[in-house]
Amino acid sequence: MSTGTALDPRTAPPFPIAAARSLEDSQLRKNVRHATDVIQGKRARVVSEMPDWEALRISGEAIRRHTMKHLDEYLRQFEENCARVGGVVHWARDGAEARALVIRLVEEAVENEGPHNSLREVLKIKSMTTEEIQLNQALEFAGIRPYETDLAELIIQLGHDQPSHIVVPALHKNRQQIRELFRKEMDLPELGESPEELAEAARRFLRTRFLRVPIAISGANFLIAETGGVCIVESEGNGRMCLTLPRTLITLAGIDKVLPRFRDLEVLLQTLPRSATGERMNPYNSMWTGVQRADGPKQFHVVLLDNGRTDVLADIEARQTLHCIRCGACQNVCPVYRETGGHAYGSVYAGPIGAILTPQLQRLQHARSLPYASSLCGACYEVCPVKINIPEVLIHLRNKVVRRDTAGLRVLGNPEALAMKAASTIFRSERRFRAAQRLGRLAQRPLERKDAKGEPWVSSLPGFFGGWTATRDLRAMPKQTFREWWENRSRNNRDAKYSAEAPR
Amino acid sequence: MRIALFITCYNDTLFPETGIAVVRVLERLGHEVEFPAGQTCCGQMHYNTGYQDEALPLLPRFVQQFRSAEAVVVPSSSCVAMMREHYPAMARRLEQAGGHDGLSGDVESLLGRIYEFSELLTRRLGLSDVGAYFPHRVAYHPSCHGLRSLGLGDGPLSLLRSVRGIELADLRDAEECCGFGGTFAIKNAAVSSAMLSEKSRAVLDTGAEICTATDNSCLMQINGALHRKRTGVRTMHLAEILACTQAYKNAEGPGGGFP
């Protein structure tokens, strides 16, 4: 059961192209719009109940900023406190190291299980981090079968598909599509299509695995430095299954997941559920520390992952990207995401957070079109529970992309940059600006067409600007600019008409 | 009051009737309007597209043009947002590079006197009724910069509600972006158009004759679709509606005006 072609920022098409393709899929657009409408509505309701919502956001932002400032200290504390109670902490600089580590740990666990239980299988709880490093493919390549246990991830896995949303990964699928998938992959020819029947089918399909498979891999929502504890936030119960029944648990977590103290959860466990699914509290939160006698796994490993996060940290203006608690509220409110869905972003992190996180994790060598996948409307910033100023980071990244693309002689092969430099030169002088305006009026004459009212419009522009006129008209430049009108009026002295009316 | 008008590069070139309307409204209210002749552009397009170095030189120019103004009015909330959000940092950069001592102070002082057009009326002048008459059904689209960066709130609507004869329609999903986003409209034309189709559908569903906003960038985008589809629904900047009175129906002006 492979997970198909990974959403890989290194090979994904640039956003404008990927988005244009997604836009052709009317099923996807309808599903995405419906899903995000629903979550937005729920979020608005539960947030409006909280008179201290803004104070929670401010605290959330402060906690996360403080954490990054002392990240090395907190990671050391976490490691020490986790290890003291029997957890084993590993560190991975990049995806390759992390994959190798996890595979080794799984193989050790399989060996420990002995000859009676030598099946090379693992249970998985949904984890964006494991998708970021394409862990499932690596496991399969090593002859280990991963079983996704989140309903949405199960749908994705059975369908050889890719997640399209942080919190609701299969929101691009409707019930008919899911039913077809389950009928085939679970061998249930009579399966109905109501959500209840589909959920029941998934429950039975997975339950046998939960009770049998002795190794599980998870991500983590939060790591608590003070206690060495891990916190997992979920809805379905599959997390609880994977965290308590297997004998070996391997948790993969980005170094940005750490929080200073247990008490800090009181802020984020209020803002995360309300932002992510519009609930006062999600059904299940699990917190544990290391290995507990008589409860849960006997072997517990944590793999701390960098994979570009320290690069993000080093960019002072952009490091707020790491504050993200993966709630997905920015995606639900983003007017761009709501048209294209997640796949267009070419990465497991999509929407506004994806547009800033993915290019940075790729050190701007890939996904360079993502910072431009935004109209800078600011809706994301408004809903972010930890107040990440996403528009500010987008503009900052755009500047970084431009500086790279215009370094040295590169600028000569970059028509956009040349046009921008020319425009800047024009704006720096009023004389040049007026000349450009006159030139523009002249140049547009062949393109002007009069509409039924006799007004001149342009419906077709050449080259780059053709993107506008493909779907929109452009009113032609008027014969007189404002400053020409002003100068005229000043020359003719003010008309009596204009100054007649007395103010109310 | 003597109010300096920063017309903005795109209004000057494409929407002069908006500037004319601003002048009309302010003079009707008894104020004197000035127009510093050397003005060009605030640098937003460059800055937001990533060309910060190219935007930098436009700041000292702007400060020099407007430093002595009692108040500055700008009929474009995105340009005012640009100034409030980025000019301070840009000024610091220029000071560090050398040759612009005191620029940060100048910027701070000037920012306190710059108003988007509806802000000038509602916050600086404390008005909601400016004596306008416009007996038509109108839908108001809150531009993202006005809504979120400037926090214009109910300001523009309070001005519209006081217009005699007007019928204000409720715009569905009003706070959703129209899809313009500056260079986004070209660089991501397909998505921009998809966002626009949601917005234009919402506008058409109101049955309004006119869609208005505080920004011609949004209106250019919205009108782009409304006109292409020959819907008969037009766009007008807020200032142009407020400029209409019983006596004056905006018949003049290079932009054509309302029949």
Place this chain on the structure above:
Amino acid sequence: MSDARTAILRRIVEANSSQGTAEAAAESWELLPRDYSVVSQRSRADVLELLQDRLRDYDAAVVRCEPALLTMTLNATLTAARVHRIGIPQGLQELILPAGFEFVIDEGMSPSELDGLDAVLTGCILAIAETGTLVLQSTIDHGRRALTLVPDVHVCLVRSADVVETVPQAFARLQPTATMPTTFVSGPSATADIEMTRVKGVHGPRFLHVILIHDDAAT
């Protein structure tokens, strides 16, 4: 000490232009703004009412009872739930258990044995009224986590003195036992992964019954 560990920590120090220390971190942490609500806004009676409302919002069945009537209430609840074989943690007192049911003490049952139970009966360490949350920790009264997970019906006893109003109040009470395996349960498991329609009970108990025991302290 691994190469990766050294490298990552070094990169963090470089990014921050400073080496983190416990003292500096602690000092700065104390100064973090916390203007959100931490104390109770409602009366005790309202808090208990709120908890029941929230639980019912989640389709949990909620009944109140005086301590003296606990056994009788349990009997009624278990009967109504149509369960017979009920798992209990070691610490649950025999005193309160009604006759006519088979109570199985969990002494390390395997997952399939747990699967053979109809229901599980536990207490909880506290309940949060604002969010309708029951908090379980692995103690002899609540049992290990698997116990409250595998069976389809969970009957949970909540003492009114253990009900707090807000999440911050809950964390203050949980601080001393912060390292214990802890589960927050807010309603039966759910998914909205299919067309955003909320469906209950994917994994974990589909039926939650809460018995709110009125301590004298609560009135």
